Amino acid sequence: MASAAIGLVAVILGVRLIDNNITFESAFLVLLLTPEFYRPLRELGVARHAGMEGKAAAKRIIEILETPLPVQRVATSRKPLVDPLTITCAGVTYTYPGSERSALSGVNLTLPAGSCTALVGRSGAGKSTLVNLLLRFMDAQDGSITVNDIPLSALPVETWREYIALVPQRPYLFYGSVMANIRMARPSASAQEIIEVAELAGAAEFINQLPSGYETEIGERGARLSAGQAQRIAIARAFLKDAPLLILDEPTSSLDPKSEMLIRQALERLMHNRTALVIAHRYNTIASAEQIAIMEHGKIVEIGKPERLLQQDGSYTQLMEMYRKARVTI
Numbered sequence: 436m437a438s439a440a441i442g443l444v445a446v447i448l449g450v451r452l453i454d455n456n457i458t459f460e461s462a463f464l465v466l467l468l469t470p471e472f473y474r475p476l477r478e479l480g481v482a483r484h485a486g487m488e489g490k491a492a493a494k495r496i497i498e499i500l501e502t503p504l505p506v507q508r509v510a511t512s513r514k515p516l517v518d519p520l521t522i523t524c525a526g527v528t529y530t531y532p533g534s535e536r537s538a539l540s541g542v543n544l545t546l547p548a549g550s551c552t553a554l555v556g557r558s559g560a561g562k563s564t565l566v567n568l569l570l571r572f573m574d575a576q577d578g579s580i581t582v583n584d585i586p587l588s589a590l591p592v593e594t595w596r597e598y599i600a601l602v603p604q605r606p607y608l609f610y611g612s613v614m615a616n617i618r619m620a621r622p623s624a625s626a627q628e629i630i631e632v633a634e635l636a637g638a639a640e641f642i643n644q645l646p647s648g649y650e651t652e653i654g655e656r657g658a659r660l661s662a663g664q665a666q667r668i669a670i671a672r673a674f675l676k677d678a679p680l681l682i683l684d685e686p687t688s689s690l691d692p693k694s695e696m697l698i699r700q701a702l703e704r705l706m707h708n709r710t711a712l713v714i715a716h717r718y719n720t721i722a723s724a725e726q727i728a729i730m731e732h733g734k735i736v737e738i739g740k741p742e743r744l745l746q747q748d749g750s751y752t753q754l755m756e757m758y759r760k761a762r763v764t765i
């Protein structure tokens with residue numbers, strides 16, 4: 436509308452100029468002022484568009500905020516948990532809504548205090564589902580998970596998550612400095628503490644080589660980090676959180692040998708004297724765990740120490756053979 440009106444004014448001014456009905460100076464001034472006259476209208480249009488986009492986004496955000504939590508919120512136990520933690524799953528069964536087959540059926544597994552359990556199994560066996568239950572993203576339909584003999588469902592969800600450090604397969608880095616990304620695990624941490632945990636995680640070397648060191652912007656719009664570097668940031672977060680239970684989902688992608696070695700060393704330090712559950716894809720991790728649990732079709736089919744499992748000729752030997760053939764990963 437504004438453009439059409441400006442055009443119309445120009446035509447009228449042209450005609451009047453030809454008829455000598457207006458001086459050139461006046462015509463020129465009117466022509467210069469016409470777009471200014473319509474500016475608020477154009478701005479209104481832009482603002483209206485932004486408003487509509489905002490409304491559409493708000494609708495989706497509200498949908499997410501209003502999604503009911505899949506876990507029950509009644510917490511009955513107020514007793515603080517005492518370190519170290521022993522976690523016991525008894526008959527844990529879970530079926531995803533709308534799915535016919537249960538993802539976990541009758542899982543019995545104990546994570547002994549202060550030691551590392553490697554969970555292995557083919558894709559779709561139910562490993563991530565078990566981790567999701569431990570993190571209480573959802574609750575088991577049957578069976579129970581207890582920590583130091585207190586049922587998980589009796590603890591407030593937020594309190595329970597304070598006890599867990601999670602190193603996911605693909606750690607999420609948000610837009611911000613390296614320091615802010617690590618500090619996320621404990622907002623009150625000082626800069627000195629963050630540098631210390633980065634060193635423990637084997638991340639200090641590559642961070643110091645970034646253009647502005649710890650202040651380099653990373654994440655969604657910042658510098659891209661490799662999978663191995665992102666994993667080390669996640670390990671630094673876990674060191675900073677210093678929680679008694681560590682859950683680690685090893686990356687399936689193969690890393691370069693140097694990253695692999697740095698991550699291994701950092702993890703050994705991190706797991707020391709901590710209850711840990713590792714979804715393992717690497718031969719070395721599996722071989723160094725204190726207990727190995729093999730999962731197939733939502734059940735734990737074998738469990739034991741690596742040496743004992745190797746003597747039996749069961750799924751473990753087959754799996755290990757497969758891992759060895761694939762070198763480090765499956």
Ligand SMILES: Nc1ncnc2c1ncn2[C@@H]1O[C@H](COP(=O)(O)OP(=O)(O)OP(=O)(O)O)[C@@H](O)[C@H]1O
Nearest residue numbers: 531532534538556557558559560561562563564565
């Ligand atoms: N959100 C979901 N909705 C429905 N079914 C799901 C969902 N997530 C997983 N499943 C199913 O549950 C089963 C177990 O999946 P899970 O993700 O726990 O396997 P996994 O052992 O972690 O596999 P991977 O090694 O590939 O990560 C699979 O059959 C899978 O298809």
Ligand SMILES: [Mg+2]
Nearest residue numbers: 559562563564
């Ligand atoms: Mg998984």
